[in-house]
Amino acid sequence: MTMASRVLLVLAVALVAAAGSCSASWELNIRMPTSASQRLHAAMEDGAVHVAPLIHALRPLLGSGGEMGSLGGVACDSWLLGVEAHNVRGWKTIPAKCEGYVGHYMLGSRFRRDSKVVIDEAIAYAEGLKLAGNGKDVWVFDIDETTLSNLPYYATHGFGAKPFNATSFNAYVLEGSAPALPETKRLYNKLVSMGVKPVFLTGRTEDQRVITETNLRRQGITGWMNLLLKQPGFKGSAVAYKSGERQKLQDAGYAIVGNIGDQWSDLLGAPEGSRTFKLPDPMYYIG
C-alpha cells in the first residue's frame, strides 16, 4: 500500500468513526483518582506508560502522529526530540516506521513553527548584542537545511528513510533550485541590517561554489561576507572541518557572535561562536 492510499484509508476510517461518535479517535481518559499524590506516585512507580492523570482528559489516539509508536517500538515524536536534543546520534536513516511522521512534520506546520521559535530566539539574542561595529562581527550560517531547504528532494526520497544517495542528491543540488528557509532568511536580513556579516560554512564542496551562489541569489539571499566550502582532499569529521574554519575566522580577528545550523556538528567544537542555534532536522544526521 502506498503512503497516499494509507493516508486515505486512515481518513476514511476517521470519517466513519466521526459519523458515529468521537470515541474511535479519542481516548476518554477521565479516571478520577482519590488523591493527586497517590496518582503521581503510582504513575512513577509502576513503570508503565499508561499514565492516566485527571488533566489529560482528552488524548488523541489517531491523527498526524501524535501518539504513534507509543505502544511499543519506536515513538517517532520521542525519537525526533531525541535527535534534536542530541541524545540520538550516528543514525544512517530515520526509523522506517517514521517516514510518515517525518513527512508530516516537515510538510505540515510543525517544522515551520519549531523553526520560528529558534529564529525568534536568535533575533532576540542578536538585538541584545553589543557589537564591536568594526566590520569584524560575523554570524556563521550552515547552508543545507539551514539557509536552503532540500525538502523538495527529500520529499521524493522517503524523508530520510532511504540511505543517502550522493549521485541523485548532487544532481538535485546542481539544479540550484532549493528554496530558502523563510525563518532563516528573516534572521539573515536582520543581521545584515545590523551590520553583522554572514559567513556561510557548508559541507558542500568547492566544485559546487557557483551553483550554490546562484541558488542563494535566486532565493534573494545576497551580501554575505564569505562562502566557505569544503576543499578537495579534506578528510576529517564535520566537527573538525567546521570548528577549524571557525578557528581561522577567529584567528583573522573576526568575532563569531552567532552560529546556526541544523546539525549538532555545525555547532560543536571550539570555537563554537558566542551562541549557537539548532534548527530542526529529522531527515538526516551528519556526525
Next chain:
Amino acid sequence: MTMASRVLLVLAVALVAAAGSCSASWELNIRMPTSASQRLHAAMEDGAVHVAPLIHALRPLLGSGGEMGSLGGVACDSWLLGVEAHNVRGWKTIPAKCEGYVGHYMLGSRFRRDSKVVIDEAIAYAEGLKLAGNGKDVWVFDIDETTLSNLPYYATHGFGAKPFNATSFNAYVLEGSAPALPETKRLYNKLVSMGVKPVFLTGRTEDQRVITETNLRRQGITGWMNLLLKQPGFKGSAVAYKSGERQKLQDAGYAIVGNIGDQWSDLLGAPEGSRTFKLPDPMYYIG
C-alpha cells in the same frame, strides 16, 4: 481577515462539512495540488504557516496541546523543543499559557516516552563501552528531574509557571519523598551491574545530604560511589560548579564514561564526560 478569523472560518467549514459532533476538532485539510514540487515551493516561499500538504490530511486542531499556540503567540510544543535543543535559554518561568501544555506533557505519556528514548540510547551506548574495569569507570548522574522526580511538587506549583520558591521547594525536598524516575533507575541498575560506578553530582546543598541519601534509598537506589553536593559559600554558575567537580574526578584518575542530566548546565563545560544525555525538563531552567 485576521489569522484568527480565518481559522474560525476553517473550523466552521469543517463543522458544517463533517455533520457530526466530533469532527469539530479536525481540520479536513485535503487540498489536492497539481504537483508536489509546486506545492513545496509555494509552501516555502509564501512565508505563511498554513502549509497544507496532501499527506497532512488530518490535523488535530483541538485537544491536548497538539497545535495550540500555532496561530500566534507561543507554540508550546515548539517552545518545549526549543528548550530541549538548547535554543531557548535563561527563562525564569514557563510561558504562562503553557502551564496546561507542560502539565499534559509531564503527567501524560509523552514525558515517559521521551525519557525512554534517551535511556534506551544511553543503555545501548553503555553496552558498547570498552571499560577499563579497574574500578575507575564512573557515570555522573544529576539528581533532581534526573534520578528523582519533583513532579509531585511542581504539579501543585503550576508546572514551572510560578516563580521558583526556595522555601516551599526545600520543604518538599526535606520530606525525602520524591519518586525515582523509572527510566533513569533502569540505566543506573544496568551500569552498576556492568561495574560502572555512579557518581551523583547535584546542585542540592551539603546540608541536604542525609535526606537526599534517605530519599534515594527509599526509592531503591543504592550502591553509588559518591554523592557530591554543593558546598556552603560556592558562588559560581552551575556549569562552573559541575564541570569543576568533573575535573576533580578526572584528576583523581576516574574515567567519566557518561553523564546524564535534565539541564544543559549538567552537561556543558569540559570535561563533559565521554558522552552526555539530556532528559526532558520543560518545568525549569538552570543556567
